[in-house]
Amino acid sequence: MSAFWSAWIIVITLAVILGCAWLLFATRKSQPHQETTEETLGHAFDGIEEYDNPLPKWWFQLFVGTVIFGLVYLVAYPGLGSFPGVLGWTSTGQWETEMQHAEENYAPVFAKYAALSVEELQKDENAAGLKMGQRMFANNCSVCHGTSATGAHGFPNLTDNDWLYGGAPDAIKHTIAEGRIGGMPPWGAVLGEDGVRDMANYVLALSGKAVDSESVARAKPQFQALCTACHSADGTGLQALGAPNLTDDIWLYGGTFEKVAHTIRNGRNGVMPAHKALLSDDKIHLITAYVYSLSDK
Numbered sequence: 001m002s003a004f005w006s007a008w009i010i011v012i013t014l015a016v017i018l019g020c021a022w023l024l025f026a027t028r029k030s031q032p033h034q035e036t037t038e039e040t041l042g043h044a045f046d047g048i049e050e051y052d053n054p055l056p057k058w059w060f061q062l063f064v065g066t067v068i069f070g071l072v073y074l075v076a077y078p079g080l081g082s083f084p085g086v087l088g089w090t091s092t093g094q095w096e097t098e099m100q101h102a103e104e105n106y107a108p109v110f111a112k113y114a115a116l117s118v119e120e121l122q123k124d125e126n127a128a129g130l131k132m133g134q135r136m137f138a139n140n141c142s143v144c145h146g147t148s149a150t151g152a153h154g155f156p157n158l159t160d161n162d163w164l165y166g167g168a169p170d171a172i173k174h175t176i177a178e179g180r181i182g183g184m185p186p187w188g189a190v191l192g193e194d195g196v197r198d199m200a201n202y203v204l205a206l207s208g209k210a211v212d213s214e215s216v217a218r219a220k221p222q223f224q225a226l227c228t229a230c231h232s233a234d235g236t237g238l239q240a241l242g243a244p245n246l247t248d249d250i251w252l253y254g255g256t257f258e259k260v261a262h263t264i265r266n267g268r269n270g271v272m273p274a275h276k277a278l279l280s281d282d283k284i285h286l287i288t289a290y291v292y293s294l295s296d297k
């Protein structure tokens with residue numbers, strides 16, 4: 001906030017508070033009677049008449065009290081423009097202290113499960129560790145992978161046995177902690193539009209879809225030249241690169257002719273964000289155990 005706006009807010013805030021105080025005392029002084037009287041203002045409604053009396057003392061003092069409270073509060077806490085308040089309180093500071101308390105309370109619970117391997121956690125009778133993993137998954141992962149982890153267009157299904165980067169506990173943990181970036185280059189410029197359509201036919205043929213066999217024959221040498229470095233010679237993919245298996249009819253970006261052609265023409269770059277800065281090792285361990293439990297081994 002610039003100094004001007006800070007000063008602007010300070011002036012307005014103080015003017016309002018002092019204005020209220022002035023109003024309070026000014027109306028009190030202008031009262032003709034300082035004591036309770038039987039005199040009325042002459043209004044009557046439904047038989048109720050308005051007396052011409054000053055505010056009860058306790059009420060007046062309550063108003064004075066709120067004005068003083070307001071001023072003391074604004075000295076102690078942030079509120080007056082960019083003045084931070086003499087107590088040094090900040091919402092971030094409070095959040096950090098609360099997080100620290102939570103960390104101290106829950107760390108021993110997480111540490112207990114950290115001592116068990118991902119496989120051992122699967123066998124845990126009441127699955128308490130997996131349930132904690134599930135709750136953390138709901139908070140951190142479901143926006144992209146869905147509450148039941150079945151994924152969506154561009155976000156992989158984590159409940160099937162088809163893995164871009166591998167489904168062993170270590171691979172899953174690495175994915176969560178370090179993140180992953182899928183690098184499927186665009187081929188539109190290299191293949192031309194006809195080439196893209198031939199190649200889409202070839203890719204669909206890999207998972208046994210009925211397609212135009214002439215296109216498939218034309219694309220075959222190009223697939224061998226351009227695609228096998230990542231998707232492997234038989235098209236089953238390479239987990240080290242996150243290159244999907246193209247033969248299983250499970251699609252990250254859709255398996256219709258148009259969608260496959262779009263992928264080949266424009267490329268794809270799915271990003272799985274790294275979570276190690278957001279989640280402790282022990283939490284990642286429990287989420288890994290939960291994700292691992294979703295697909296049958």
Ligand code: HEC
Nearest residue numbers: 140141144154156163164165166175181182242270271272
């Ligand atoms: C911002 C969206 C987003 C969030 C949040 C997110 N993911 Fe992902 N995740 C992705 C995308 C996109 C991919 C696929 C990356 C690619 O295409 O290469 C992915 C990939 C994965 C994979 C690899 C799947 C495979 O087949 O190898 C796992 C496991 C995974 N995520 C787990 C998680 C977990 C657990 C969390 C929560 C801690 C999480 N993700 C949070 C978007 C997200």
Ligand code: HEC
Nearest residue numbers: 182183184226227230242243244251252253254268269270
């Ligand atoms: C540099 C490595 C690399 C090369 C070369 C490559 N791909 Fe890919 N491809 C990938 C990666 C990685 C993905 C996953 C992208 C993602 O996760 O966002 C992918 C995804 C795809 C998909 C989407 C699969 C799905 O499940 O939706 C298709 C189709 C595909 N590639 C076809 C091809 C074809 C055809 C070629 C050759 C013309 C090719 N790729 C060349 C790495 C590569």
